[in-house]
Amino acid sequence: MTTLPDFTPPDGPLAVATAVPATAVAAAAAAAANAAPGVPSRAGTLEALAVSAWFGSRKVLEQVSLTMPAGRVTALIGPSGCGKSTFLRTLNRMHELIPGASLAGEVLLDGTDVYDPARRLTDARRDIGMVFQKPNPFPAMSIYDNVLAGLKLTGTRAGRAEKDQLVEECLTKAGLWREVADRLRQPGGALSGGQQQRLCIARSLAIRPRVLLMDEPCSALDPTSTRRIEQTIRELAHEVTIVIVTHNMQQAARVSDSCAFFLAEHGTPGAIVEHGPTAAMFGHPADPRTADYVNGRFG
Template identity: 80%
Template structure:
């Protein structure tokens, strides 16, 4: 992979993400059926629904991680700024540079320093930044992730020595370092204490003005707090997952169109 000498732009150029008629299989087992969803730029879209309805699979499809499973296949389109990320001319590394992912369990490189964790993605994406530029980038990304004040005096210590909540924010900083247009989050707070969860949610609020965020969460209060729109996924009686309805979060929680949505957001099942 060739390297460039360009310093990354100061502001992320957020783009809308759109899925159209996305279906997915693991071998012969269909797990998603014709899912269509628009995820507007600079907004938080929450994917809600019971376990096993395809939310995390859909999220992984959005940055081409689904294809890492040998038996996986899919149909439909995922468009970023109007361009299909599954087009034959689009490299996987380019798609993932634009569409970052934060996983349920924090996954910093444990023996690598906090500083090196943040800049790890630059090498993977072939981006070369001068030393002084790296220092500024590390400070900026850790600040946006709400972690700078806590770690600025120990940047050379291992990332694995941080608390769970700090490690998750470090992973967010690492994702931001390559300037993604979209940030995907798969239950980023499920393993965290309430204080760490609040800090992650504050970070989401701050980032939403710059990047497009899509978050999977089983916490209905969290979905209501952090998102501007929701999509309710459901898989009934052995059928593949599909979207029952989607729309503004206030309407989805206050006056949904489908009674199944009302039952789910009010805790009557799931």
């Protein structure tokens, strides 16, 4: 077991799962198939092998193994407190930021151990970026400088013309360029909540990640902003691997190619009950607990 640098993460809001019409699942599956015709070399395959995690002496994840394919969107679903967000944090070594935390198992990015002692932490964070539940732009920093903030943290040098091009490219990919192109020097904190979240996505993209982790990125947003973020996810899916935690079953059906259903029963650590293509998980799941959850019989 690897000891990391006792804290229990706050539970997110307990969302009630609701039934997803079969037509919506079929449409989402068709859109997913059309959205990712090829996988660029930058996107990486992420593999978790028998990952277990603890906060102090409390075990919160039990032997989780999951492959998250390159250039695809994998959704992690399940009730609050079942370990989804903890699992997400193990994928780019954020779990080790929590005092008293520890883990066992392996996380591989295209076969390379993310936790290899010889691998620099900044390299792992550059390859595997993260967007959090609550938008967290630097409020006093301009929109322009927010996008480029990760370059300093990773020691990446760039000239002015290159920076200008990168800002436009990343804001365009995040679906924000047309809304802010004429006010790049204004504070990022002055944007709306949905715009701030897209700014955070642009900031993550600026360091050229191979995987992008998203922890309930739409939970604090209105329906219009949520729809725009989902559109951004689908547009990005062909060039970067995306892993998203969501309590919204319709969202999982709309944006993901595959799903993993987590559950922690009777005080046991969280584990994966079932995983597979999204259409199969929602249309004809193999485990009755999965069927109960995706159809809103508990949540």
